[in-house]
Amino acid sequence: MSIKEDIGLRIRTEREKKGMSREVLCLDGDELTVRQLLRIENGESLPSLEKLEYIAQRLETSLSNLLAEDNIDIPxxxxxxxxxxxxxxxxxxxxxxxxxxxxxxxxxxxxxxxxxxxxxxxxxxxxxxxxxxxxxxxxxxxxxxxxxxxxxxxxxxxx
Structure with missing residues (x-):
């Protein structure tokens, strides 16, 4: 599983565990749109650190929980x-x-x-x-x- 897919799966799992829809997580779309979240959760897009922080805040979890052991350093x-x-x-x-x-x-x-x-x-x-x-x-x-x-x-x- 790629890093994108792994992080997307963690985000979707955490969101569903909290019983939160994509629309509720994204609120008014100022920070993150539903379309962007869908691409992230499907492993099509790697979220920027800013978006990942927003997602973690909305899910009331830590960045490290969403990232787990993955190292997403760009060489x-x-x-x-x-x-x-x-x-x-x-x-x-x-x-x-x-x-x-x-x-x-x-x-x-x-x-x-x-x-x-x-x-x-x-x-x-x-x-x-x-x-x-x-x-x-x-x-x-x-x-x-x-x-x-x-x-x-x-x-x-x-x-």
Whole structure:
């Protein structure tokens, strides 16, 4: 079982043990939407530390209980690859765009199961920009940002 699935299962189990629906846990959706919680519980998304703290608070449990023994450290190699990806210029050159898309694919292959939602969003945005540059077809912004835009508007401090 992946880290995402394990943490999602713990959250769902704890929520159900408390007899709490997803809607009740999420309240008004300012901190966490029902859709985000569903993706987390299904093991599709790794919650950020901020969201995990919110979930733990709402479930009246500790972070360590939700995380158990799992170590969700993201390796330094990931950040090195991400840094290279972001700083790699394409100059509109199709070969360089393809290289950048391959870098994204490599990151997904190596780190997808352990990356939190925010990191996956960043990669998704970069990938869509590169595909736009390559194919001159616009990405569906609504699909990329889904709940993220609403969450960003409601945050007191943007990260």
């Amino acid at each position: 330094d190699e990931y950040y090195e690859l991400k840094n290279r990806l972001i700083k790699f210029p394409t100059y509109g050159d199709e070969k360089r765009i393809e290289q950048k898309l391959q870098m994204i694919e490599d990151i997904y292959d190596r780190y997808f199961p352990i990356l939190p939602e925010e990191e996956l969003l960043t990669l998704d945005i970069i990938e869509n920009i590169m595909n736009f540059a390559k194919h001159e077809k616009g990405p569906k912004i609504e699909e990329i940002f889904e709940d993220v835009f609403d969450q960003a508007q409601k945050r007191k401090i943007l990260v």
